[in-house]
Amino acid sequence: MSFMQIKDLKVHYPIRGGFFNTVIDNVYAVDGISMEFEKGKAYGLVGESGCGKSTTGKSIIGLEKISSGSIIYEGENVTNKRRDRTSAYNRDIQMIFQDSHSSMNPRKRVQDILAEPIRNFLKLTPQEESRRINELLAIVGMPEDAKLKYPHEFSGGQKQRLGIARAIATNPKLIIADEPVSALDLSVQAQVLNFMKDIQEEYGLSYLFISHDLGVVKHMCDYISIMYKGRFVESGTKHDIYENPQHIYTKRLLSAIPDVSPMGREERKRERIEVERNYQVEHKQYFDENGRVYDLTPISDTHFVAATSSALKGGN
Numbered sequence: 001m002s003f004m005q006i007k008d009l010k011v012h013y014p015i016r017g018g019f020f021n022t023v024i025d026n027v028y029a030v031d032g033i034s035m036e037f038e039k040g041k042a043y044g045l046v047g048e049s050g051c052g053k054s055t056t057g058k059s060i061i062g063l064e065k066i067s068s069g070s071i072i073y074e075g076e077n078v079t080n081k082r083r084d085r086t087s088a089y090n091r092d093i094q095m096i097f098q099d100s101h102s103s104m105n106p107r108k109r110v111q112d113i114l115a116e117p118i119r120n121f122l123k124l125t126p127q128e129e130s131r132r133i134n135e136l137l138a139i140v141g142m143p144e145d146a147k148l149k150y151p152h153e154f155s156g157g158q159k160q161r162l163g164i165a166r167a168i169a170t171n172p173k174l175i176i177a178d179e180p181v182s183a184l185d186l187s188v189q190a191q192v193l194n195f196m197k198d199i200q201e202e203y204g205l206s207y208l209f210i211s212h213d214l215g216v217v218k219h220m221c222d223y224i225s226i227m228y229k230g231r232f233v234e235s236g237t238k239h240d241i242y243e244n245p246q247h248i249y250t251k252r253l254l255s256a257i258p259d260v261s262p263m264g265r266e267e268r269k270r271e272r273i274e275v276e277r278n279y280q281v282e283h284k285q286y287f288d289e290n291g292r293v294y295d296l297t298p299i300s301d302t303h304f305v306a307a308t309s310s311a312l313k314g315g316n
């Protein structure tokens with residue numbers, strides 16, 4: 001049973017131009033996506049740079065204006081209440097960012113950074129608040145004296161742990177994680193991901209995991225949606241997507257994951273040639289019901305690099 005439903009969400013940004021600076025077109029950043037979230041499950045959002053992943057996350061949390069569509073949380077339409085900083089929705093849906101450093105006030109000590117969500121939502125006494133901060137630091141494996149330090153005194157991995165501590169301070173139900181490890185070294189990436197998995201199990205958290213790294217998403221998620229130009233071209237279980245992809249775009253993304261072994265590389269190359277051949281045959285799939293063309297340009301280098309990094313660390 002899902003606790004939250006996203007229905008036909010659209011986020012369009014107007015493009016202005018001309019002498020009178022009028023709206024001449026729109027960027028269809030998110031163009032009609034629907035999702036449901038169940039307790040304890042992890043959902044992945046994958047796609048190339050610019051396909052609308054971050055806009056989706058930010059619009060759910062209330063950082064972007066929604067053009068149309070709705071968000072239903074525990075039976076209530078919260079689409080227009082997302083910016084109410086004291087609502088249950090704001091307490092229960094939290095976000096962690098790729099760049100945890102810039103999401104923390106550099107002039108505040110860790111204890112004040114962690115206290116912020118606690119003060120907004122939990123109304124604790126100063127003693128209880130201090131206990132909760134110690135508890136959060138213990139959960140993310142940081143020593144108690146970390147609370148007296150400033151963000152710049154921590155490594156990238158430690159800062160990401162502090163970002164997670166802040167996100168879980170209010171016992172949320174869903175954490176939206178936007179590329180949470182892509183700025184970290186490979187070994188630290190694995191540590192943070194495993195840690196996120198541990199707390200997911202322990203606290204029954206749900207994740208919306210945004211990434212362009214198919215290896216990371218495979219490791220973390222139960223369900224995956226493949227996004228292209230603001231829409232989902234395919235959604236399914238991890239097994240559906242990785243073992244039996246239907247859409248040609250998904251097949252192309254998967255075939256772009258390189259293999260570290262020479263044998264595997266050969267196999268991948270053959271698969272890729274086959275996928276590209278089918279791309280010519282299935283060309284008609286590149287027009288959606290509105291006639292918009294899916295002019296799939298070659299999968300970008302950034303994609304390839306990210307996929308390489310996950311393959312190097314095992315890719316699962």
Ligand SMILES: Nc1ncnc2c1ncn2[C@@H]1O[C@H](COP(=O)(O)OP(=O)(O)OP(=O)(O)O)[C@@H](O)[C@H]1O
Pocket residue numbers: 013027028029047048049050051052053054055056212
């Ligand atoms: N404030 C804005 N005004 C106008 N266009 C925007 C704005 N924010 C994002 N966009 C556009 O919306 C589209 C989706 O952007 P978004 O950041 O969601 O992509 P993404 O999939 O998260 O990309 P990346 O993986 O590079 O972060 C892009 O074309 C982007 O240029």
